[in-house]
Amino acid sequence: MNDQPPAGNEQRVLLRTATGKDSALATTVLERAGIRAHACASVAELARELDQGAGVMLIAEEALSDPAFRHVIVSLQKQPAWSDLPVLLLARTGAASMQVVDAMEMRANFTVIERPLRIFSLISSVRTALRARARQYELRAVMEGLRQADRRKTEFLATLAHELRNPLAPLSSALALLQMQALDADAARPHYAMMQRQVQHMARLIDDLMEVSRITRGKIELQLEVLQLEQIIAEAIELSRPLLKGARHQLDLVLPARSLSVRGDRVRLTQVFSNLLNNAAKYTPPGGRVTVTLEARGGRARVSVRDNGRGIPADMLVPIFEMFVQVADMPDAALGGLGIGLTLVKSLVELHGGAVSANSAGAGAGSELVVELPLLAAAETSVDHSPDAPASHLSCRVLIVDDNREAADSLAMVLQAYGAETTVAYSGEEALSVAAAIHPSVAILDIGMPQMDGCELARRLRRDPEFAQCMLIALTGWGQPEDRLRVAAAGFDHHLLKPANIDELQTLLSAREHAE
Secondary structure (H helix, E strand, O other): OOOOOOHHHOOOEEEEOOOHHHHHHHHHHHHHOOOOEEEOOOHHHHHHHHOOOOOEEEEEHHHHHOOOHHHHHHHHHOOOOOOOOEEEEEEEOOOOOHHHHHHHHOOOEEEEEEEOOOHHHHHHHHHHHHHHHHHHHHHHHHHHHHHHHHHHHHHHHHHHHHHHHOOHHHHHHHHHHHHHOOOOHHHHHHHHHHHHHHHHHHHHHHHHHHHHHHHHOOOOOOOEEEEEHHHHHHHHHHHHHHHHHHOOOEEEEEOOOOOOEEEEEHHHHHHHHHHHHHHHHHOOOOOOEEEEEEEEEOOEEEEEEEEOOOOOOHHHOOHHHOOOOOOOOOOHHHOOOOOOHHHHHHHHHHHOOOEEEEEOOOOOOOEEEEEEEEOOOHHHOOOOOOOOOOOOOOOOEEEEEOOOHHHHHHHHHHHHHOOOEEEEEOOHHHHHHHHHHHOOOEEEEOOOOOOOOHHHHHHHHHHOHHHOOOEEEEEEOOOOHHHHHHHHHOOOOEEEEOOOOHHHHHHHHHHHHHHO
């Protein structure tokens, strides 16, 4: 029996009755009731048709004694896991024959109905069996969906492993070189720059993973403000320019005569358009053309990112926005990235009340990704302004607590380079003693420490009036919403993710100094 028979056969009733007259009558009755029926002239034909799909099999007891019925039994016993084809067996009235008894012992879904059978009972029995069969098809769809999801997840994890290992190779080589050779500052600087780029690349990969998880579960809040889309697109182009320039692509920008404003999150929308530009750059052969067009259409802003690259197969135009989906002949692992960029795009655009779609004429014909966002009316378009960034020099006293000694020491050296006075502790108990001695104005605490974790340390510091004004910053790899709630409840002022974003940390410390 086929696992995926022709769709038109999945709800049909296969008939093999005792006589041709019975067959014609049953077929007429069923079809008048809106049930498709196929009468088989022989048991051999029944076996052949069964392989083409059926919703119910309706057979007379006499068919059991036909030698060809063994082929029917073989098909029934080879059904896939989701399938249990209902078989309505029309038995003669009276004592059960040995064939009927044997049929009931078989590993198949037989239901015995005595004949003669009333028309109402026939229709009712068949409809009940068809409903049960429909539920089996639903189970098949669920199982197939799980198989596809599992396959996509396996491919995704392989890509993830590949992408996370890639930066480790140059990091390992650079570290080995620096250990073997005593390089002066100028000679070592390119190696440090390369190592920084690789660490930033790994951090971006992990951030993308966490981001898509938060967004798809609705655990993200937008920081909404009035934005001019041409400015957002310009910022996205700047982010993607190295990739476009590296591939020698020509970038064309088509803007409307007047500014188009939307209400949105500047960082998230910049991320959306940068992802689309990065995709266009990656999937277009070197020396290609990428065109970004912004226009107003029907009360919505329409942003199109079009390229003359590899194109997208017609059957992938919708699935490419789903998690773990990759175009089979264009593995993202070969081009860099995890293949979740379009999932992020779709989720972020929909959070802004917009929609995203893909167009392509097929392989080699290029592609177009289109984002539509609600436009603001003229009265709503006053643009928000952000305050200037604080000064960069630090003079605060900082306590850094982390059981990872290298992480604590390296962060301390970075903050010292900015002028901060830093002290390091490697456990919660040690941190309490050090804090009592130096009275820090800022404490940066790791959360996942043994014995006394960062949250418990924060609670103890907050209970001491001497540290009431101390800024507590959680620096941790735990970034889920429930983690943020736990950190906030412990008394922390800020929650930062590892590895530390030095600019963000510097801004917090500078703001602290300005507030004192």
